[in-house]
Amino acid sequence: TRSRFLYYLFSLGTELGNELFYILFFPFCIWNLDAWLGRRLIIIWVGVMYLGQCTKDVIRWPRPASPPVVKLEVFYNSEYSMPSTHAMSGTAIPLALLLLSYGRWQYPLMFGLTLAFCWCSLVCCSRIYMGMHSILDVIAGFLYAILILVVFHPVVDLIDNFNLTYKYAPLIIISLHLALGIFSFTLDTWSTSRGDTAQILGCGAGVACGSHVNYLLGLQLDPPPDTLPLSLSSLTVTVFGKAILRLLIGVIVLLLTKVAMKKATIPLACKIFCIPHDDVRKARQRMEVELPYRYITYGTVGFSLMFIVPCLFHFIGLS
Numbered sequence: 001t002r003s004r005f006l007y008y009l010f011s012l013g014t015e016l017g018n019e020l021f022y023i024l025f026f027p028f029c030i031w032n033l034d035a036w037l038g039r040r041l042i043i044i045w046v047g048v049m050y051l052g053q054c055t056k057d058v059i060r061w062p063r064p065a066s067p068p069v070v071k072l073e074v075f076y077n078s079e080y081s082m083p084s085t086h087a088m089s090g091t092a093i094p095l096a097l098l099l100l101s102y103g104r105w106q107y108p109l110m111f112g113l114t115l116a117f118c119w120c121s122l123v124c125c126s127r128i129y130m131g132m133h134s135i136l137d138v139i140a141g142f143l144y145a146i147l148i149l150v151v152f153h154p155v156v157d158l159i160d161n162f163n164l165t166y167k168y169a170p171l172i173i174i175s176l177h178l179a180l181g182i183f184s185f186t187l188d189t190w191s192t193s194r195g196d197t198a199q200i201l202g203c204g205a206g207v208a209c210g211s212h213v214n215y216l217l218g219l220q221l222d223p224p225p226d227t228l229p230l231s232l233s234s235l236t237v238t239v240f241g242k243a244i245l246r247l248l249i250g251v252i253v254l255l256l257t258k259v260a261m262k263k264a265t266i267p268l269a270c271k272i273f274c275i276p277h278d279d280v281r282k283a284r285q286r287m288e289v290e291l292p293y294r295y296i297t298y299g300t301v302g303f304s305l306m307f308i309v310p311c312l313f314h315f316i317g318l319s
Contacts, residue, residue: 006129013126014073016119017086019199027250027305031313032243034230035306036222039163039211040100040156041093046204048092048148050180052085052141053197059083061137069131079193084133087141090123092149099153106231163208164215170208174299177205181291194287198294205295206302213307220310246318250309257304261297269293 001007015021022045030038061082094116102112124142127133133141163169181198214220223230233239266289270276273288313319 009122010126010129013090013122014086014130014132016123016126017089023251023254024247027254027309028243028247030305031246031250031310034101034105035211035220037097037100037104039160039207039306041096042204042207043156043159044092044096044149044152045089046200047152048088048145049085049200050197051148052083052088052144053193053200055083055144056080056085056193064131064134073130073132081133082137082140083144084124084127084137084141086127087124087133087138088145088148091120091142091145094119095146095149096153099149100156104229106229160211163211169212173205173208173212177201178295181295195290195294198291199298202295202298203302206299206304207306208302209299210303210306210308213303214310219307219314242318246313249318250305250313253309253312254301254304257308258297258301261300262293265293265296 026038026042029041056079059082060080063079063081098112098116101107102109120142124138127138128135163173166172178201181201269289269292273286275286275289310319
């Protein structure tokens, strides 16, 4: 804990499983690289994180005791420990990225394997260093993510095609994700777990619905099979500048959407369920407020990510 290098290295590693990373990584992938790849990554991420959070609530193992552990992060301290959802995300995302992109994009296999190994190792080790998980939590999360990926990867194409093409897909998606959020948690004490899961489900539903609207309107179409494998264009100053500008403008729109929806949904939920909102922090911990606020807010963010922001890019000439 006295080494600045290790502290900043593992702080970076733990950020690879936090909201800041997700709100930068998924948009960058969808807006600048490959929407096909981004949609499938989000489907896998939602499944992995949902099952991981539910499993925590079933097993209910506490975090490592402090002392003797030195805890360098306290934000998630109220959650249960087994399995590590950071380890699950840090395993599933790079492995899914490799499985989905290799053969679709031209790059050396060794580069993909090295990136996946370094990414996974950094995230997993960071959770032990930060004092938030035991080695057993991390190993269980790693193996659990691989098991889920083995099941999810063969059907991710079917799920994505359903989201895009089935007439009543948005209704089914919204209902299913909402039901999963409502009936999955019987918390004995409040923790960040329920709200985080509602965020993930809402984001997944919003992305799926936005993808469906894009497909119906013929927007953001995937490249035809005869153009595969894809290759990265030459990295010029113009290309790099447009990519950064898209990310900057898009993320600002997503953050403004999040703030606006948060301001609107919390008082509305409190009013509907007759909950005093003098203390907003306390009101947000009530299930009747937390689930709709998180689900609607992040559902709107997900929909904006897939539909609203790309339309904005087209309008201002940044597509």
